[in-house]
Amino acid sequence: MTATTPASVQAASQNHEADVADTVAAEAANAIESIEAMENRGFSSRFPLNSSFIFTFGALGGMLFGFDTGIISGASPLIETDFGLTVSQTGFITSSVLIGSCVGALSIGALSDRFGRKKLLIVSALLFLLGSGMCATATGFLMMVAARIILGLAVGAASALTPAYLAELAPKERRGSLSTLFQLMITFGILLAYASNLGFLGHNLLGVRDWRWMLGSALVPAALLLIGGILLPESPRYLVNRGDERNAFKVLTLIRKDVDQTQVQLELDEIKAVAAQDTKGGVRELFRIARPALIAAIGIMLFQQLVGINSVIYFLPQVFIKGFGFPEADAIWVSVGIGVVNFVSTIVATMIMDKFPRKGMLVFGSIVMTVSLAILAVMNFVGDVAVLAVPTMILIAFYILGFAVSWGPIAWVLIGEIFPLSVRGIGSSFGSAANWLGNFIVSQFFLVLLDAFHNNVGGPFAIFGVFAALSIPFVLRFVPETKGKSLEEIEQEISRH
Numbered sequence: 209m210t211a212t213t214p215a216s217v218q219a220a221s222q223n224h225e226a227d228v229a230d231t232v233a234a235e236a237a238n239a240i241e242s243i244e245a246m247e248n249r250g251f252s253s254r255f256p257l258n259s260s261f262i263f264t265f266g267a268l269g270g271m272l273f274g275f276d277t278g279i280i281s282g283a284s285p286l287i288e289t290d291f292g293l294t295v296s297q298t299g300f301i302t303s304s305v306l307i308g309s310c311v312g313a314l315s316i317g318a319l320s321d322r323f324g325r326k327k328l329l330i331v332s333a334l335l336f337l338l339g340s341g342m343c344a345t346a347t348g349f350l351m352m353v354a355a356r357i358i359l360g361l362a363v364g365a366a367s368a369l370t371p372a373y374l375a376e377l378a379p380k381e382r383r384g385s386l387s388t389l390f391q392l393m394i395t396f397g398i399l400l401a402y403a404s405n406l407g408f409l410g411h412n413l414l415g416v417r418d419w420r421w422m423l424g425s426a427l428v429p430a431a432l433l434l435i436g437g438i439l440l441p442e443s444p445r446y447l448v449n450r451g452d453e454r455n456a457f458k459v460l461t462l463i464r465k466d467v468d469q470t471q472v473q474l475e476l477d478e479i480k481a482v483a484a485q486d487t488k489g490g491v492r493e494l495f496r497i498a499r500p501a502l503i504a505a506i507g508i509m510l511f512q513q514l515v516g517i518n519s520v521i522y523f524l525p526q527v528f529i530k531g532f533g534f535p536e537a538d539a540i541w542v543s544v545g546i547g548v549v550n551f552v553s554t555i556v557a558t559m560i561m562d563k564f565p566r567k568g569m570l571v572f573g574s575i576v577m578t579v580s581l582a583i584l585a586v587m588n589f590v591g592d593v594a595v596l597a598v599p600t601m602i603l604i605a606f607y608i609l610g611f612a613v614s615w616g617p618i619a620w621v622l623i624g625e626i627f628p629l630s631v632r633g634i635g636s637s638f639g640s641a642a643n644w645l646g647n648f649i650v651s652q653f654f655l656v657l658l659d660a661f662h663n664n665v666g667g668p669f670a671i672f673g674v675f676a677a678l679s680i681p682f683v684l685r686f687v688p689e690t691k692g693k694s695l696e697e698i699e700q701e702i703s704r705h
């Protein structure tokens with residue numbers, strides 16, 4: 209085609225393309241300017257942001273995390289029949305989000321140390337919108353996998369960004385509780401997903417299939433995250449690191465309404481002093497200056513998954529169907545019940561988080577999980593499975609409670625606080641990616657394990673119990689205590705090791 213086009217026409221078309229490129233560039237610049245103008249207004253009295261708004265919206269990424277990972281348990285059997293998929297294709301639709309999350313978590317950290325937490329929260333909100341929209345309108349297997357990977361990128365990015373963002377904004381006395389809001393949002397998102405599964409199942413509203421509504425309902429929190437992202441202030445610690453003390457002071461004043469300007473100035477000085485000693489952030493610095501923090505973060509995140517939490521969150525209906533012969537509808541209700549226990553226990557965690565040492569709470573959680581899993585396993589091996597459904601349910605509820613008041617929130621709280629400022633973004637990225645990797649391993653092998661033990665739930669839960677027990681010496685040896693200390697104090701202490 210090009211060979212037969214006269215040169216003058218080609219030149220004209222090239223000029224036209226250059227004009228279009230200029231116009232697009234100018235429009236992009238305008239868009240960025242107006243986003244920046246909106247951001248600036250966000251600081252002003254036009255949007256009197258209070259800290260509840262900031263922390264709730266800041267944690268909203270957690271809700272999408274919970275929703276998008278939880279929703280598929282109800283939607284996947286419907287998609288399987290609708291698209292005529294094989295079992296392994298359906299499995300891949302579930303796990304593709306975890307692959308995307310691992311990549312999203314790994315790639316976001318360096319970008320957030322460079323461009324700031326806020327801009328990347330906006331980018332992840334846009335990815336959430338795109339992924340959710342594509343999921344709801346998917347026409348076949350490939351489009352669904354692509355959509356789930358995009359969603360995964362967003363979930364992974366939010367899981368690395370949000371803990372660091374919340375920790376950097378919170379005052380030290382309340383940092384544990386405020387950072388736990390992320391986990392609270394995750395558990396709320398999971399609960400909403402179960403509710404949406406139940407609510408939409410079998411109702412093809414406006415002639416649109418039920419599973420499309422289930423997946424599409426994620427557009428609402430995604431839009432809220434976008435609005436929040438535009439209005440939220442940038443992290444004051446990131447601003448100091450970029451040399452923008454004026455705005456750092458403004459943000460600190462905005463979020464510390466209950467203290468006077470002298471105290472704000474003191475906090476700013478402490479941040480500045482530590483930022484001034486920091487080296488340039490990057491992977492090499494992460495391994496050099498932050499190795500103890502990295503070992504703690506990766507270990508905590510792997511254990512958080514290897515204790516098997518998502519075998520319950522994603523597969524509980526299957527456990528009761530396969531293990532105890534429950535009908536599907538009853539099995540879904542069991543998972544709703546567990547979702548409620550998870551959410552309510554996390555509310556308790558937000559209330560007690562700053563009252564007890566984090567390490568003590570982790571060990572407490574490990575003991576509760578180890579004991580409940582051990583009893584559950586022994587019982588299912590030696591007892592009569594036909595009468596064990598209810599005791600198993602009760603033990604699973606204890607196990608969830610143990611997780612929800614400890615490892616659930618604290619793992620995410622810790623990765624936001626233990627890294628030095630210069631590598632905080634990239635450090636949280638590594639920690640978060642380890643979490644997604646652990647999640648992927650458990651999700652891929654749980655049903656295989658259950659099968660290997662002839663559907664006796666005692667088998668896989670015994671293995672998870674071993675990890676819960678092993679997590680205790682790990683915490684005692686490798687995890688630093690962070691409760692009540694400022695991020696700057698934690699940084700000084702960890703770097704002395």
Ligand code: BGC
Binds near residue numbers: 391
């Ligand atoms: C974990 C998730 C899990 C959730 C359950 C989070 O802390 O990272 O994988 O699904 O807790 O509440």
